[in-house]
Every structure is written in structure tokens, then in C-alpha cells.
Amino acid sequence: MKRLPVSVALLLVPLLLLSAWDVDLSLAAPGGIVSVVSHEGDELAGGAELRYQGRTLSASEAISTEESYIILLPIPCDLSGSLIELYVRDAGDALTSLEIPIAVREFIHEEIPLSIAMSELRQSDDPRKIEESRRMWELLGRFDPAASLAEEVLILPVGEARKSSSYGDRRLFIYTDGEKSRSLHYGIDYAVPVGTSVAAAAGGRVVLAAERMLTGFSIVLEHGPGIFSIYYHLDALAVEEGEFVEQGDILGTSGMTGLATGPHLHWELRINRIPVDPLLFTARPFVSSGTASSLNVDTDP
Ligand SMILES: [Zn+2]
Structure with a gap:
């Protein structure tokens, strides 16, 4: 078997629409990324981070592109099948969190x-x-x-x-x-x-x-x-x-x-x-x- 099963839910809803920003989970696997996208810089002004069991895995601030603001959060290769948490903080210091299932991936x-x-x-x-x-x-x-x-x-x-x-x-x-x-x-x-x-x-x-x-x-x-x-x-x-x-x-x-x-x-x-x-x-x-x-x-x- 060369292709590994990926959570069906992830394939069906790779883009979750939240209040003012979107999360792209299409690469939510070990070695992939979670992307947070907004058209309003204020929505992502406080940056975002991924946590696993209370430990920060990755944290970043937004990159501004011509069309939007985007935060790229890398997922380490040792988190196969884990449930991690995304935290996003806006300019008003309001914090939103979301649980993210990480796809299973096998390594050699x-x-x-x-x-x-x-x-x-x-x-x-x-x-x-x-x-x-x-x-x-x-x-x-x-x-x-x-x-x-x-x-x-x-x-x-x-x-x-x-x-x-x-x-x-x-x-x-x-x-x-x-x-x-x-x-x-x-x-x-x-x-x-x-x-x-x-x-x-x-x-x-x-x-x-x-x-x-x-x-x-x-x-x-x-x-x-x-x-x-x-x-x-x-x-x-x-x-x-x-x-x-x-x-x-x-x-x-x-x-x-x-x-x-x-x-x-x-x-x-x-x-x-x-x-x-x-x-x-x-x-x-x-x-x-x-x-x-x-x-x-x-x-x-
Ligand atoms: Zn090498």
C-alpha cells in the first residue's frame, strides 16, 4: 500500500469557514502546514500558534500578500494521528481556538x-x-x-x-x-x-x-x-x-x-x-x- 488513508473529514472540509478568517487544513499532516487566511490584517494581528498537550509546536505572525494576510504554521513530523490545537489572536487580543486532527502518516x-x-x-x-x-x-x-x-x-x-x-x-x-x-x-x-x-x-x-x-x-x-x-x-x-x-x-x-x-x-x-x-x-x-x-x-x- 503506497497511499495512506487520510481522515475523510479532512478531505471533505479542507476549508473551515470561521468568523473572519479561514483555516486551510488540506495539508494537516505530519510535515505539512495549517494555513490561516484573512482579508483583514487586524484579524490576525496577534499571530497564531499550534499547540499539542499544552506545548507550543509552532507560532508565527501573518505574511501580507497582495490579496490577503496569511499565517503558515508547520506541523512537525512526529505528530501522526494526533489532535492539536490552533490558537489565533486578533488586534483586540481576542483568542480563538480550534481543534485540528492530524492525518496519520507512516515513516520508514x-x-x-x-x-x-x-x-x-x-x-x-x-x-x-x-x-x-x-x-x-x-x-x-x-x-x-x-x-x-x-x-x-x-x-x-x-x-x-x-x-x-x-x-x-x-x-x-x-x-x-x-x-x-x-x-x-x-x-x-x-x-x-x-x-x-x-x-x-x-x-x-x-x-x-x-x-x-x-x-x-x-x-x-x-x-x-x-x-x-x-x-x-x-x-x-x-x-x-x-x-x-x-x-x-x-x-x-x-x-x-x-x-x-x-x-x-x-x-x-x-x-x-x-x-x-x-x-x-x-x-x-x-x-x-x-x-x-x-x-x-x-x-x-
Ligand atoms: Zn539527508
């Missing part, structure tokens, strides 16, 4: 034995690695209201290349000393030969183009307030920080720099720091036109 489990060099790299507490991780966390938390929003659907950065890992894979790393550690795979890996051209998934600004210890030559593009795509393990970079790129522009060539057990491109999409499934946004843009779309979660590796 994989074991990855690491070489001595890869074990050392992953287990190392080198200050450079810690500083690079801190800088990335800071960068991905940026919400620049002036950042222009990419309106196109994403294209695949290396075309129809074979996927070697999927978004949300549950990984067990096995180190050479026998130690093990669990981690979630936050992006998609494409097995492509070193030197393959890597294209920008959407137009945006290059906010990071640098060599990092764990991820090798790395690029981060900003596609709107709080929206970033990430490209890791490149062999060479063709863009510089601060540059604007169009969709399809070549960012560099793929490689196996950093912690990589073979040549591949790791491609990731973050919204307000949370990793979401990039493939969901190859079928519809970040801000949808309001037409209901059904959700198909593909679990092929």
Missing part, C-alpha cells in the same frame, strides 16, 4: 552504520560544529516581513533523480564503538553523482553559502518570511550570500562533503524553523489560492 525506519571518520564527526563536540549549529538555528528563526514570498510551486533541485532517503525517516546511527543514536531525517536525499547541477527549488535570496563541518558545502535560500530551502553536501558553490536567485538557477554542484556515506544531495524545507516535507509544496504553493486540495502522502523511499 533505517539503520545506518557509520565509519570511524563519520562516527568521530557526528560524536564530536568541536566548538566550530556547535557555533555552526547555533548560527543555523538563528538564521532559520528569522522572520523578515520584507522578504518577498515565492508564489511558484517548488521544482526538484536535481530533477527526477532517485531518492535514497525520505523526509521523516526514523534513523538509527550505529557508531564504530557500538554506541547508537536515534535521529529523524529532516530532508530528502537524492542519490546523484558528484558534479550534478543543483537548481534553486524556488526564487529567493541566498542567506547562507558556506562550508560547514557536518553538512559540507551548504546553501540556504530564503523564499519568504520564515521560509527556507536547504541544500547540503555540495561539491562546489556557484552563488554567494546576499545574491537573489530565480527558480531553476544553478546553486552549485552536488557532492559528498561533510557527513555523507555516499554522493547525494540533501534537500530540506523549513518553515519557522520546523522541517516540513518539500514534496508537499511541489504540488501547491506556500500560499494556496484557497481551492481545496486533497493530501496524498507518498511513503516510497
Whole structure:
């Protein structure tokens, strides 16, 4: 079975009409988003957040587009089948809440034995690695209201290349000393030969183009307030920080720099720091036109 069942209720009523704003639940699945849309900026002035058992999962303020105001709230990949809560606050500080069922999605489990060099790299507490991780966390938390929003659907950065890992894979790393550690795979890996051209998934600004210890030559593009795509393990970079790129522009060539057990491109999409499934946004843009779309979660590796 390759297609997973999604709550019938979600498919029938992806757009819930509330008092003055709409909620688009068509991507309410692990790795998806909940979108809150209003034509009145005041209605969303206090921002919105998703909570699970009292804990904030994601929070954001509104992005203004030509037609409306929209808040994108990412859903982490470990909430399959959960019931979460949406809170929206208006300019008058009035709070509205809504319960949202998250669709069930299954993920792949994989074991990855690491070489001595890869074990050392992953287990190392080198200050450079810690500083690079801190800088990335800071960068991905940026919400620049002036950042222009990419309106196109994403294209695949290396075309129809074979996927070697999927978004949300549950990984067990096995180190050479026998130690093990669990981690979630936050992006998609494409097995492509070193030197393959890597294209920008959407137009945006290059906010990071640098060599990092764990991820090798790395690029981060900003596609709107709080929206970033990430490209890791490149062999060479063709863009510089601060540059604007169009969709399809070549960012560099793929490689196996950093912690990589073979040549591949790791491609990731973050919204307000949370990793979401990039493939969901190859079928519809970040801000949808309001037409209901059904959700198909593909679990092929
Ligand atoms: Zn990866």
C-alpha cells in the first residue's frame, strides 16, 4: 500500500469557514502546514500558534500578500494521528481556538552504520560544529516581513533523480564503538553523482553559502518570511550570500562533503524553523489560492 488513508473529514472540509478568517487544513499532516487566511490584517494581528498537550509546536505572525494576510504554521513530523490545537489572536487580543486532527502518516525506519571518520564527526563536540549549529538555528528563526514570498510551486533541485532517503525517516546511527543514536531525517536525499547541477527549488535570496563541518558545502535560500530551502553536501558553490536567485538557477554542484556515506544531495524545507516535507509544496504553493486540495502522502523511499 503506497497511499495512506487520510481522515475523510479532512478531505471533505479542507476549508473551515470561521468568523473572519479561514483555516486551510488540506495539508494537516505530519510535515505539512495549517494555513490561516484573512482579508483583514487586524484579524490576525496577534499571530497564531499550534499547540499539542499544552506545548507550543509552532507560532508565527501573518505574511501580507497582495490579496490577503496569511499565517503558515508547520506541523512537525512526529505528530501522526494526533489532535492539536490552533490558537489565533486578533488586534483586540481576542483568542480563538480550534481543534485540528492530524492525518496519520507512516515513516520508514533505517539503520545506518557509520565509519570511524563519520562516527568521530557526528560524536564530536568541536566548538566550530556547535557555533555552526547555533548560527543555523538563528538564521532559520528569522522572520523578515520584507522578504518577498515565492508564489511558484517548488521544482526538484536535481530533477527526477532517485531518492535514497525520505523526509521523516526514523534513523538509527550505529557508531564504530557500538554506541547508537536515534535521529529523524529532516530532508530528502537524492542519490546523484558528484558534479550534478543543483537548481534553486524556488526564487529567493541566498542567506547562507558556506562550508560547514557536518553538512559540507551548504546553501540556504530564503523564499519568504520564515521560509527556507536547504541544500547540503555540495561539491562546489556557484552563488554567494546576499545574491537573489530565480527558480531553476544553478546553486552549485552536488557532492559528498561533510557527513555523507555516499554522493547525494540533501534537500530540506523549513518553515519557522520546523522541517516540513518539500514534496508537499511541489504540488501547491506556500500560499494556496484557497481551492481545496486533497493530501496524498507518498511513503516510497
Ligand atoms: Zn539527508
